[in-house]
Amino acid sequence: MKFGKGMFGSKSTGGSTAGSAQGQRSTLVVNVLLGLLLIYLVLCLFVGWYWNREPGIMPLVSASPAQTEMVEGEMTVETVEALMVTLLNKPGGYLTNDIMPPGVWLDNMPHWEFGVLVQIRDITRAMRRDMARSQSQSAEDPDLARAEPLFHFDNKSWIMPATESEYSDGLEALNxxxxxxxxxxxxxxxxxxNLGSWLGDVSTRLGSMSQRLSASVGQAPVTDGSRPREQTPWLEIDDVFYESRGSAWALVHLLRAVEIDFADIIAKKNAQASLQQIIRELEATQEPLWSPMVLNGGGFGMLANHSLVMANYLSRANAALIDLRRLMEQG
Structure with a gap:
């Protein structure tokens, strides 16, 4: 009996040792997985920070060496192409339709992209509707007729077809x-x-953005006609800010291009000062944001209200733009 008892005791010790080894291996696997996850999250953090950086203001596209000078309208078309190329090929590419980290976590850049996209859509529509046609009864340009609807494709589609694919096709048609x-x-x-018609679209956009930015403050409701203006929800304040910032970024480039392509008519209308003022106000919206987040201070408190600062620049640009449009309409 003692011998049998010894055997059973030996079996118990072996099972305990095997169970302990298995537990250590499981712990090791869990630790390795946690370590890999931590490394992945840190990498996503740095990659996300890099992808979330806004492009700076680009120089205007110059004529190729084979050309002695650019033809009328070429600067505007080349600038629209450059804006779309930047939208698709900046660090991280087009992020609005991303479904994987870190792109899916980024919030500011997709709204910046939408602001740029709105201006691309507006100028492409203006070219198709007015600038490429001698009169209202003229036939529209086939390539612009192809490009404009492609730029209006769903900006969040990620498969069959992907947004980038449709925008690239539109870019080829524009080219x-x-x-x-x-x-x-x-x-x-x-x-x-033609210029005045597009400026009217731009003015409408700037006025709307100014109102949305101003709605960040928690004051008594302000009525526009019969409908009250509601305060922007706290979680959407940065969305409106970055959409406005992207839209202003695109407009700086487009207005610089227009200054060249419409130089004769701008000089004839003595509108250089108004156009330069608009560009200066919009350039001011691109100053670096030193705060880690969009602040929403009220009144004359200690914290800034970045939305109201942005709204101020856009309102001043819109006032000058209204003057510019009035000059275009005068005989």
Whole structure:
């Protein structure tokens, strides 16, 4: 009996040792997985910070060495192309439709992208509707007719077809128009009425953005007609701010291009000062944001209200833009 008892005791010790080894291996696997997860999260943090940086203001596109000078309208078309290329190829690419980290975690850049996209859509529509047509009964340009609806494709689609694919097709159509324009096979009419029509769209956008930015403050409701203006929810204040910042970034480039393509009509209307003021006000919206977040201080308190600062610049730009549009409409 003692011998049998010894055998059973030996079995028990062996089982305990095996169980302990298995537990150590499980703990080791868990620790390795946690370590890899931590490394992944740290990498996502740094990559996300890099991807979330806004592009700076770009220099204007110059004529190629084979050209002695740029044709009328080429600067505007090339600038629209450059804006779309930046939207698709900046660090991280187009982030609005990302479904994987770190892109899916980023909040500010997708709204910045939407602000840029709105301006690309507006100027492309203006070119298709007015600038590439001699009169209202003229046939529209086929490449612009192809590009404009592609730029209005769902900006959050990530598969079958992906947003980037549709925007790239639109970019190719826009590039075909630019090639034909340089070859004298397409038209661009730099007239005062065409410029004034697009400026009206821009003014509407700036006015709307100014109102949305101003709605960040918690004051008594202000009525626009019969509808009260509601305060922007706290979690959406930075969304409106970065959308406005992206829109202003795109407008700086477009107005610089317009200054060249419509130079004759701007000089004839003595509108250089108004246009330069608009560009200066919009450039001021691109100053670095030193705070780690968009602040929403009220009144004359200790904290800034970044939304109201942005609204101030946009309102002043819009006032000058209204003057510029009035000059375009005068005979």
């Amino acid at each position: 075909r128009y630019a090639v034909r324009l340089r070859a004298g096979e397409a038209d661009f009419y730099a007239r005062a009425d």
